[in-house]
Amino acid sequence: MGTAAIIVAAGRGTRVGGPVAKQWRDLGGRSVARRAIDAFRAVGDIAPIVVVLAADDLGTAPALGDDVEIVTGGGTRAESVRAGLESLEGRGVETVLIHDVARPLVPAAVIGRVRAALEQADGAAPALTVSDALWYGTDRVTGTRDRTGLWRAQTPQGFRFAPILAAHRAHDGTAPDDVAVARAAGLEVAIVTGDEANLKITTEADFARAEKELRGDMDVRTGTGFDVHAFAEGDYVILCGVKVPHDRTLKGHSDADVGLHAVTDAIYGALADGDIGRHFPPSDPKWKGAASHVFLTHAAGRAAERGYRLSNVDCTLVCERPKIGPHAAAMAGEIARLVKVAPERVSVKATTSETLGFTGREEGIAALATVTLVAP
Numbered sequence: 001m002g003t004a005a006i007i008v009a010a011g012r013g014t015r016v017g018g019p020v021a022k023q024w025r026d027l028g029g030r031s032v033a034r035r036a037i038d039a040f041r042a043v044g045d046i047a048p049i050v051v052v053l054a055a056d057d058l059g060t061a062p063a064l065g066d067d068v069e070i071v072t073g074g075g076t077r078a079e080s081v082r083a084g085l086e087s088l089e090g091r092g093v094e095t096v097l098i099h100d101v102a103r104p105l106v107p108a109a110v111i112g113r114v115r116a117a118l119e120q121a122d123g124a125a126p127a128l129t130v131s132d133a134l135w136y137g138t139d140r141v142t143g144t145r146d147r148t149g150l151w152r153a154q155t156p157q158g159f160r161f162a163p164i165l166a167a168h169r170a171h172d173g174t175a176p177d178d179v180a181v182a183r184a185a186g187l188e189v190a191i192v193t194g195d196e197a198n199l200k201i202t203t204e205a206d207f208a209r210a211e212k213e214l215r216g217d218m219d220v221r222t223g224t225g226f227d228v229h230a231f232a233e234g235d236y237v238i239l240c241g242v243k244v245p246h247d248r249t250l251k252g253h254s255d256a257d258v259g260l261h262a263v264t265d266a267i268y269g270a271l272a273d274g275d276i277g278r279h280f281p282p283s284d285p286k287w288k289g290a291a292s293h294v295f296l297t298h299a300a301g302r303a304a305e306r307g308y309r310l311s312n313v314d315c316t317l318v319c320e321r322p323k324i325g326p327h328a329a330a331m332a333g334e335i336a337r338l339v340k341v342a343p344e345r346v347s348v349k350a351t352t353s354e355t356l357g358f359t360g361r362e363e364g365i366a367a368l369a370t371v372t373l374v375a376p
């Protein structure tokens, strides 16, 4: 086995405060903890990823997904790291990257630099130089300090596994970071260049900084979809995946779910990936009578493959009848289930066209949809 990661997440986030520890708060659509994990997952060959949690948080662990191992931490950061290291003993781990969950935006390049430096050193850690002048004092300056040779330490701090485990076992469990533990054991630690994006969320203001950082890199795409189906003889319609009793049905090659078709086309549109007709040609008998969730899950899957997360969906149905209001929540829930987002990210609403036009004459139903896709 090669490189493992330990993400320490057993802190209480007291400096941020609030009812929920900072690692469980949302940061741009994912929890801080999940973002930290995903940063290491994205590298590809780091396994296992061990997340160290406070005993009180173990009930939250399933929400992290089944791609991590969970270990119970201790009362200090160093004790939590030690618990993570102990869980990896005897498993053939050669090098280990120890990272704060509170640094969820660590760039892959920083992880790469730490790993590269480890090829020639017992330990390696990212850091940035100090660019501000340094003072002593409380409310007035009582002294100054030369900043030459000072560094602002970041994580992940990487080490050869056996020496850092031995170093932690020999230490008293109070060290602020793993470089201090390594140095106390006589290990050499190389400094590699960190990144301002690798900020540590320590106070509430850091959440705003992290969100700004995320927006800087974010690729946001919007797509629109529009569809129409005509009425025919029948006694129900399927709209946004929900069967609604009606005195007509909708005609179409598939199940004629005009709502799901508009949402599906909006996703293809955001991806600049054609439309339903291109992926599911009406000329192909295979799609005759097809349930439209097949189209929507295909489009959502193509978005996920390209690294996009669906941020929100807004669908408007245009018809005089049937009345959509009583079914709107069920329709939004069905779309949310199909595209795997929280229900509050999906809106289904309706309007009449005031008896004007083909929808007003009840010749058919039209649907419009907008979706937003976000990466990373």
Ligand SMILES: Nc1ccn([C@@H]2O[C@H](COP(=O)(O)OP(=O)(O)OP(=O)(O)O)[C@@H](O)[C@H]2O)c(=O)n1
Binding pocket: 008, 009, 010, 011, 012, 013, 014, 015, 016, 052, 073, 074, 075, 076, 077, 078, 080, 081, 099, 100, 101, 102, 103, 200, 201, 202
């Ligand atoms: N007993 C502890 C204490 C801290 N940590 C982790 O060590 C890192 C240190 O960052 P810090 O900002 O100090 O986190 P908290 O300890 O949560 O914050 P605070 O000091 O404000 O309570 C965090 O990832 C934190 O979860 C840990 O795993 N176990």
Ligand SMILES: C[C@](O)(CO)[C@H](O)COP(=O)(O)O
Binding pocket: 077, 100, 152, 153, 154, 155, 176, 177, 178, 200, 202
């Ligand atoms: C390890 C660390 O991230 C290095 O900067 C930092 O020391 C941990 O956080 P704390 O605020 O010192 O507890």
